Amino acid sequence: MGICAEANLYPTMNAEDLLRMIDVLHREKDISKEVLFLGLEEAIAAAVRKRLGVGEDLIVNIDRSDGEISVEDDEGEYEFDLEDLGRIAAQACKQTFLQKVREAERDVLYDEYETRVGSLINGTVQRFDSDNLVINLGRTEAFLPREERVRGETFSPGDRIRAIVLEVRKEGPRVRIIVSRTHPDLVRRLFELEVPEIADNIIEIRRVVREPGYRTKMAVLSQDPKIDCIGACVGVRGSRIKAVIDELRGERIDIIRWSDSLETLVMNGLKPATIHLDNIYADVDNHAVVVVVDEDQQSLAIGKKGQNVRLASRLCGWDIDIKTREEFEAEGFGTSSADHPKRDSPAGGKSGSEDPEGGAADAQDPGVQSAELKPIPEKSPDTPGETDSSDSGEASSRAAQAGAEN
Incomplete structure (x- = not known):
């Protein structure tokens, strides 16, 4: 509370000064005038009761238009002047009123920022x-x-x-x-600032998963078939994604195309490794996926210390096990996809990854796990996704993103 406003509540204050004080507090603290009037009435009533030694039936009313103070009890209503309180009672009244103002200011701030959770x-x-x-x-x-x-x-x-x-x-x-600064929604909100198509709900961020400080995978979906969702997020010469990377102090960001097909989403999520749809086997009962890769693609699919497959698993919502063809056959799984029924739709959510640098292993140790925090309300509801991904569109956006990071 400003010093000027604090110093005004004294026995010499007249009705005009009282109204002026209420107006100043209202403008400075953004507290409603009614709350201030009620707080002042309670403070004066407490001081009057103490001064006169009367019961709780005594109440104080302040006229909202002219600032006149009246006191009412069982015997009726009569006019009252602050000068009748005396300096000691007026000081106690002032302290009580300031406490009411602080509580009201706290409530205003709480209401303001409580609605901004997730922002x-x-x-x-x-x-x-x-x-x-x-x-x-x-x-x-x-x-x-x-x-x-x-x-x-x-x-x-x-x-x-x-x-x-x-x-x-x-x-x-x-x-x-x-x-x-570790929550996945930080990445989401930064892209909403940089990409107008996301703010306009033309492009939807379906899921974001992070290992803060190291790598993020974000899956996106375009509601307009004429707009390339990955290219729009990357921007011309990587300008949009570069702004987000700079804010995150160099954290690597992979953007992929969302798909309602589990196999396609797993394939996209494990990029830059080259995965064939026929080599993805879903175990619906165990909510797990076995992905068979060529030996030269195994390290890319797993990533440094398992980072790539770990993020892809969280992105899809399924456990992912990477195996070479030899390991797959040696464990008795066989090569027939008929023995391994596939799931046509993935677990809902948002995230994705399009590797901008060709999938080189990360140079940093992903020791920091993505924080599992209290949920923050999502801005975008789940909507049906695409059933396939455009390799040509992703390849062009990968090149643009690599240019931005370089």
Whole structure:
């Protein structure tokens, strides 16, 4: 509360000053005038009861138009002047009113940020508080805990930062806002900023999976057959995806085309490895998929320390086991696809991966697991997807994305 507004609640305050104080608080704190009037009425009533030694039946009313104060009890209603309180009672009244204002301000902030859970916010790094990074949002502060920070990222006071609002809760007279830079929805919101077709719901992000700081797979689907969903996300010469990669401090982003066919989605998710649809065997009972690959494609399909297959498995929602033809036959699976019924539709969700650099093994150790956080409401509902993927469109967008990263 401003010093000017705090200093005004004294016995010498007249009705005009009282209305002016309410108006100033309303504009500065964005608190409704009615809430302020009610809080002031309660504060004055408590001071009057204490001053006169009367019961709880005494109530105070403030005229909203002229600021006149009236007191009412069992014996009737009569006019009242703040000067009748005395300085000590007026000071107690002031403290009570300030507490009401702080509570109202807390409620306003809570209501504002509670509706922004899952949204992107911009702030300035202010200081470190134990393991938390304190971010200045203007009217309030947000906290970025250590577990919600990407390993290897460093910030200094004064740095600009973007994050996702993860949780908002009341703690006494304050509102505590928890933000995250590891949540998959950070990637989603960044692409919504960079790609107008996503913001306009022409392109839908079906799923995003991350190993923060290392790699992300994002599956997209175009509602307009004339628009290449992968090319639109990559941008001309990789301009759009490069902006997102820069914000994520160089995190690798793979974009793939979503498909409602499990086999096609698995094939796309395991790129840059070359997979043939006839070599994908789904075990519906165990919710698992066996993928047979050539020996020269096995390392690409698995990725460094299993990163590629791990993300592809989370993308599809099925366990994926990579085997060479020799391993597949040696374990007695046989070569007939008739013995291994396939599932025609995958588990719903969003994510994907189109490797922009030809699928070279990652140079970094994906030691940080993607955070399994409290769910944030999705903006896009599941809709029927495509049943196949365009290799030519993905190849061209892969080249554009590689150019952006280089």
